[in-house]
Amino acid sequence: MNYKHLFILFFSISIFNSFSQTNNEKVLFSVDNEPVYVSEFLRVYNKNLDLVQDESQKGVDEYLSLFTNYKLKLKEATVLKLQDKPSYIRELATYKSQLAKSYMTDAKVTDELVKEAYVRVSNEVKAAHILVKVAENASPKDTLEAYNSIVKLRNRAVKEGFETVRKEVHNGQTVYGEDLGYFGGFRMVYKFENAAFNTKVGDISQPFRTQFGYHIVNVQAKRASRGERTVAHIMVVEKPNDSLAEKPESRIQDIYKKLTQGEDFEALAKQFSDDGNSAPNGGKLAPFSSGQINSPEFEDTAFNLENIGDVSKPFKTAYGWHIMKLYGKKPVESFEFIKPELEQKVKRDERSKLIDNALYSSLKSKYKISKEQPALNYFASIVNDTYFKGGWELPKDFKGDKPLVKIGNKQFTYQDFGNYLVANQRNTLNKIDAKILVSNNYETFLNTNVVQYQEDSLEGENEDFANIVSEYRDGLLLFDLMENTIWNSAKTDSLQIENYYNQHKNKYTTPERIDAVVASSKNQKTLKKVAKLLKQGMALEQIKTLINSNDKIDVIFTKDTMERNHQALPKDFEFKKGISKIYSHNGAFVVVQVKDVLPETIQTLEEAKGLVISDYQTFKEEEWLKELANKYKIVINQEALNQVKAEIKKQ
Numbered sequence: 001m002n003y004k005h006l007f008i009l010f011f012s013i014s015i016f017n018s019f020s021q022t023n024n025e026k027v028l029f030s031v032d033n034e035p036v037y038v039s040e041f042l043r044v045y046n047k048n049l050d051l052v053q054d055e056s057q058k059g060v061d062e063y064l065s066l067f068t069n070y071k072l073k074l075k076e077a078t079v080l081k082l083q084d085k086p087s088y089i090r091e092l093a094t095y096k097s098q099l100a101k102s103y104m105t106d107a108k109v110t111d112e113l114v115k116e117a118y119v120r121v122s123n124e125v126k127a128a129h130i131l132v133k134v135a136e137n138a139s140p141k142d143t144l145e146a147y148n149s150i151v152k153l154r155n156r157a158v159k160e161g162f163e164t165v166r167k168e169v170h171n172g173q174t175v176y177g178e179d180l181g182y183f184g185g186f187r188m189v190y191k192f193e194n195a196a197f198n199t200k201v202g203d204i205s206q207p208f209r210t211q212f213g214y215h216i217v218n219v220q221a222k223r224a225s226r227g228e229r230t231v232a233h234i235m236v237v238e239k240p241n242d243s244l245a246e247k248p249e250s251r252i253q254d255i256y257k258k259l260t261q262g263e264d265f266e267a268l269a270k271q272f273s274d275d276g277n278s279a280p281n282g283g284k285l286a287p288f289s290s291g292q293i294n295s296p297e298f299e300d301t302a303f304n305l306e307n308i309g310d311v312s313k314p315f316k317t318a319y320g321w322h323i324m325k326l327y328g329k330k331p332v333e334s335f336e337f338i339k340p341e342l343e344q345k346v347k348r349d350e351r352s353k354l355i356d357n358a359l360y361s362s363l364k365s366k367y368k369i370s371k372e373q374p375a376l377n378y379f380a381s382i383v384n385d386t387y388f389k390g391g392w393e394l395p396k397d398f399k400g401d402k403p404l405v406k407i408g409n410k411q412f413t414y415q416d417f418g419n420y421l422v423a424n425q426r427n428t429l430n431k432i433d434a435k436i437l438v439s440n441n442y443e444t445f446l447n448t449n450v451v452q453y454q455e456d457s458l459e460g461e462n463e464d465f466a467n468i469v470s471e472y473r474d475g476l477l478l479f480d481l482m483e484n485t486i487w488n489s490a491k492t493d494s495l496q497i498e499n500y501y502n503q504h505k506n507k508y509t510t511p512e513r514i515d516a517v518v519a520s521s522k523n524q525k526t527l528k529k530v531a532k533l534l535k536q537g538m539a540l541e542q543i544k545t546l547i548n549s550n551d552k553i554d555v556i557f558t559k560d561t562m563e564r565n566h567q568a569l570p571k572d573f574e575f576k577k578g579i580s581k582i583y584s585h586n587g588a589f590v591v592v593q594v595k596d597v598l599p600e601t602i603q604t605l606e607e608a609k610g611l612v613i614s615d616y617q618t619f620k621e622e623e624w625l626k627e628l629a630n631k632y633k634i635v636i637n638q639e640a641l642n643q644v645k646a647e648i649k650k651q
Contacts, residue, residue, distance in 0.1 A: 026640045029064075031071045032632040038640050041067060042647065060645050064636075070478070072628040077477040088476060095472050100455040101347070103465050106358030110343065113351045115335070117342045120185030122332045124290060125196045126221040127183075130157070130166055131176040133213040149175075150207045150214035157204055162218040182290060184225055190350035192217070226290050229302045230328030232283035234268060235275040237320035252314045252321035257553040259311060263522045265325045267587030270567055271520050272556060274320065279567055284327065295319065302326070356447075363450045367407050375404055375414065376442055379421065380434040387421075388431045394418045405446065407453045420445045486621050489613070493620075500616045501605045507615070508608035511563050514575050515596040518568040519543075521555045524589045527582050530555055531591045535579050561598070 027035040045063055082088060130153055134146035153175075157165040166177035185193065191210045195217050199205040205217040234255055236248040255272055259265060266282030273279040293299045295317045305312060305326035312324040332338075347355065364371075386392040394400075400415025421441055459466045489497070501508070517540065519530045526547060533543050540557050547555045558568045564575075570583040570590060580592040605612065 026643070027637055028640045028644065029068060029634055029636045031068070031075050031634055034075070036067075036071060038644055041644060045648070060641075060648055064641070068634055069625055072625065072632055072634070073478055073481055074474055075632050076628055077481040080481070082477050082480050085480070088480060092473055092476055095476075096459075096469055097455060099465065099468060099472075100458055103458060103462055104359055104363075104451065104454055105347070105355055106362055109355050109358040110346060113346045113354065114339060114342045117185050117346055117351075118335045118338070120193065120197055121338075121342070122184075122225050123197075124182040124184045124223050124225055125219055126181060126223075127196050127217050127219050128162065128166055128177070128179045129192075129215050129217045130162075130169060131178075131213050131215050133174050133176070135213075136211050146214050147207065147209075150216060154204060154207060154216045157216065157218070162204055166218075181296070182221075182223070184290060186345055186349065225332050226303050227329065227331040228287045228289045229305075229326065230287045230330075231285055231302050231305070232265065232269060232281075232325045232327060233275065233278065233285065233298075234265070234273040234283050234323045235278075235320050236272070236322075237274045248321045249314075249316075251556075252323060254548070254553040254556060256314050256323055257551075258522070258556070259323065261522070261552065264587040265311060265323075270586045271558070271588065283325070287328065287330065298322065298324075360447045360450065363454055364446075367450065367453070369405060369407065369446070369450065373405065373442060375402075375417075376435070376438050379417065379442075380438045383421070383434045383437060385431070387425050387437070390426050392422065392425050394422060407450050408457070410449075410453055412449065417442065417445055482621075485624060486617050489617055489620060493616070497613060497616050498605060500619065501608070501612045504612075504615070505602055508603045508611060510601045510603055510607075512575055512600045513561050513563050513598040514592075514594045515561050515598065516559075516569075517593040517595070518558045518562075518590050519555050519593075520558070520568070520585075520588050520590045522588050523554055524582060526554045527589050527591045531579050531582065534591075534593045 025037045025039055028038045028041050029036050041064070044067065045060070077083070130150070132146045132150045132153070134142055138146070153165060153169060166179075168177075169175045170177035180188075183196075187193070188196065189210050189212075191208060192215065195205045195208050195215070196219060199217055199219045201219050201222055203219060205215075205219075207214050207216055209215075234252070236252045236255070238248050251272070255268055258268060266284075269279055269283030273283050275283070278285055288299075288302075290299065290303070293302075297315060297317045298319075301312050301315055301322075301324055305324065308326055308328065310326045312322075314321055314323050316322075346352070382395055382398070384392065398414070398418060400413060400418060402414045404412045404414050404417055406412070421438070424441060459469055517534070519527060519534070521527050521530070530543060530547060533546070538546075540559070544555065544557070560566065560568070562569055564573065567586075568590070569592065570585040573580070573583070573592065575594065575597050577594050577597060580594065582589050582591050
């Protein structure tokens, strides 16, 4: 979902419910004499209350202020006729079409596909394949050649062994022979998934075609899904630009030794892990299942840990060195629990074609459209070879006003289908029989129009659909207005932004920092010794050699320029040069050598530009709203507002 759609989802809060609104409802307020009803405000208030994170805005008066500002913006958008922009009309039509799909589906076929999907996410297949590439729209000659090639390769694989042939024929251009490892449902295109799950272990599938070409699959093993794992890790990455940085393998081994000495995993992760996202949480990661982590080594390590609390030995991936701890093991959820998620996945991948075909049949039945179409013989008789060269035209004596098919209340004529044939001839470069050509085109023409007719009828038939479309319609208008009026200011208001920065530059500062070395140890006595050596000016490497040994790591040093919230520093640490006292921090003890205190400095405009632009846009929007309030008069019905407050108080 892009930024525009996120904005519309969370900030388009107006829903015009044509099914329930009547002229007899109480008006809460008006904008330039256009009424806004109590029922609308209550509906929107209750719907969006959870989205308003600022507690001060949850009161009725505060929320009414938000709502009136919203209505002011919508009024301005319509006055500017943003609703007439071709881009707006196109995007709204696209959204309506996409949304309609969730309201137009064959439930029986969908349920069957969802049940099949559950079986496949509950299991995994280990397979390899050979692919002979051929384009989807390849000529019959090239298609036949590719098919014959895959048949020959299958015959060879049966005789010589699949692996032998796979490795020999792979060239990475026209033929691919790949070991795919284990995968479950939704990890491959649907046709490939079908072949893999329907082929017995040890067998080679019959040739089948996907959009990539012709395949054969060798199924090597099947197993139940390994489910889901929750782990934490400590990661150490190489820092090539830091000549003083310790080698990651040495550092991870030092950390591992501290673990074997009984120190706390989470505390060490907070102190030393280079994964900035997980370190503050003790290294903990979001749960994942097979195929979700883009690192086989990381995934295999996670699934090979047996017991909750088990810790791995240090291991390397493409991202660095890791130590992992197992927090949770969860099998595949029950069918009822993950059914909604599976439904969404089914509707997004190739399986949707099966659902579409069922929908076409259902709608044709609903609108009583006959399977027979005698007119197709006439159209086949007027198509000639020029069609395949892109130069075909309807004959001069073509009678376009003759009725062809009726969908609901809409009559389609010969002209409609004739125009469709003319427009689509550029998509038919390979010559095929005229009857087949016309029949295929008519099927697509009919399917497209029967779905379109149902989509066009939905807003009047389905209240929920109508509400959502209306919400998006207004949100889209508001986005275009805000983009043109406020958000593009970074491109056009450079002088104003600079003036705003100069007037508020004290807001934009780099906080006070320290150039420091933090020594961390589980043993307080060890740190007393370290502090003494630091005061004597001994180099860090010498201290490490003196304190640590090959078998035991008592102290680890972190050297950095640190802000107050740095993970290695204790809370409320006092920034002053010298050797600090010993602190208890993250399950260990630390002592800090502050080499220099870097004072707070005002950032340049370039350094603070992102924040300055954001603040300037907020300021500009506030001034703009004042102008709109003067331009479009808002009249509040106090009696109705009191009614709203009383009703909300009862909830």
